[in-house]
Amino acid sequence: MKLSIVVPVYNMASDNKLRFCLDSLVNQTISDYEIIAVDDASTDASVDILREYEANYPWKFKVIQSYENRKQGGARNKGIEAARGKWIGFIDSDDWIAPDMYEKLIGKAEETGADVVGCDYSMVHEHTMDIGKLMPNNTMDQTGVLDHDRYRKLVMNPGSMVIKVYLKSVIDENHLRFPENTFYEDNCASPIWMLHFTHFEKVEEPLYYYYQHDASTVHEISVEKCEARLSMGKRLIEEARRYGFYKSYRTEFEFAFSKLYYMNTLFTYMLGVKKQKLAFLKRMADGMKQEFPEFQNNPYYQSAFDEEQKRLAAMHMKSPLYFLIYFKLLYFYRNHIRKK
Numbered sequence: 615m616k617l618s619i620v621v622p623v624y625n626m627a628s629d630n631k632l633r634f635c636l637d638s639l640v641n642q643t644i645s646d647y648e649i650i651a652v653d654d655a656s657t658d659a660s661v662d663i664l665r666e667y668e669a670n671y672p673w674k675f676k677v678i679q680s681y682e683n684r685k686q687g688g689a690r691n692k693g694i695e696a697a698r699g700k701w702i703g704f705i706d707s708d709d710w711i712a713p714d715m716y717e718k719l720i721g722k723a724e725e726t727g728a729d730v731v732g733c734d735y736s737m738v739h740e741h742t743m744d745i746g747k748l749m750p751n752n753t754m755d756q757t758g759v760l761d762h763d764r765y766r767k768l769v770m771n772p773g774s775m776v777i778k779v780y781l782k783s784v785i786d787e788n789h790l791r792f793p794e795n796t797f798y799e800d801n802c803a804s805p806i807w808m809l810h811f812t813h814f815e816k817v818e819e820p821l822y823y824y825y826q827h828d829a830s831t832v833h834e835i836s837v838e839k840c841e842a843r844l845s846m847g848k849r850l851i852e853e854a855r856r857y858g859f860y861k862s863y864r865t866e867f868e869f870a871f872s873k874l875y876y877m878n879t880l881f882t883y884m885l886g887v888k889k890q891k892l893a894f895l896k897r898m899a900d901g902m903k904q905e906f907p908e909f910q911n912n913p914y915y916q917s918a919f920d921e922e923q924k925r926l927a928a929m930h931m932k933s934p935l936y937f938l939i940y941f942k943l944l945y946f947y948r949n950h951i952r953k954k
Contacts, residue, residue, distance in 0.1 A: 617647035620693030622686045623707040627659040631708045634741045636667050638710035644717040650696050652678045652689040687792030687799035703779045708825050715821035719779045728815035729781040735822035748820050759813050769866040772804035777822045797842040801874050802850045809859050835886025840879050847875025868906045869914035876902050884941050895934035
């Protein structure tokens with residue numbers, strides 16, 4: 615079999631989200647493929663919809679039902695274990711893809727000898743096949759036969775996992791899996807996975823539709839999700855050390871950690887969580903001091919963030935209490951000025 619498409623599903627029955635996704639999968643132009651839909655203990659009608667598609671397309675649609683919610687990473691792992699394809703791709707169950715996405719990605723792989731191929735995506739706010747806001751993913755200077763320089767760039771910017779196909783033999787040989795029972799598992803898995811592949815190519819077209827809606831993970835900010843970012847940051851460094859990548863790309867992992875564990879979490883927490891806790895802010899600062907005490911001198915860090923972000927981060931690292939007070943006053947002042 616040429617391709618396995620793994621779709622983790624959790625409570626996506628409403629607003630036609632799941633059906634729109636599945637329709638885009640069963641109508642792919644590539645031949646000889648399977649769709650593995652893993653229901654992650656949904657409490658709505660998602661399983662009924664999946665069973666309907668399984669009945670209508672028994673030759674290419676398979677449902678795996680989990681009675682324990684292991685979140686997206688756990689559902690994907692179940693899909694990997696069941697996959698029979700030479701290639702494997704992942705798609706989120708509220709998104710959808712162009713009819714020829716996998717034909718183009720695997721065609722590119724066969725043409726070039728690549729063992730991982732990606733594309734771009736567009737952000738859309740309604741169920742449509744019209745291209746939305748173009749979101750380039752990965753850069754062409756990351757493509758080709760992978761060497762130290764390309765790996766270095768991929769550690770810092772591995773790109774989304776749902777817009778790629780991966781040669782499954784590489785996944786199997788290296789026992790690659792996703793973190794389970796957490797959010798933001800891609801932030802940990804993606805750079806580690808890319809370091810195991812040898813040739814990356816890209817189709818410069820937006821073949822994936824990333825659906826923006828109120829229930830999207832990116833729109834829901836909670837303490838639990840901020841905690842997950844901290845956990846995935848730590849897991850990223852643990853995995854880098856376990857696979858032997860850390861020493862060769864320490865500077866790049868320092869930046870990746872400071873972005874995931876620290877900068878993204880710090881400002882998301884302050885802007886998205888209603889009742890910020892000093893204890894959480896102290897724990898973040900202590901985590902940075904323990905893992906990368908000199909991260910503010912990292913050259914990638916210096917160029918990636920603007921001066922105000924770096925100033926606020928320096929303030930936080932020096933005194934989480936002072937930062938908390940200052941940030942709240944600053945936010946109140948800017949909102950007050952904006953309302954005038």
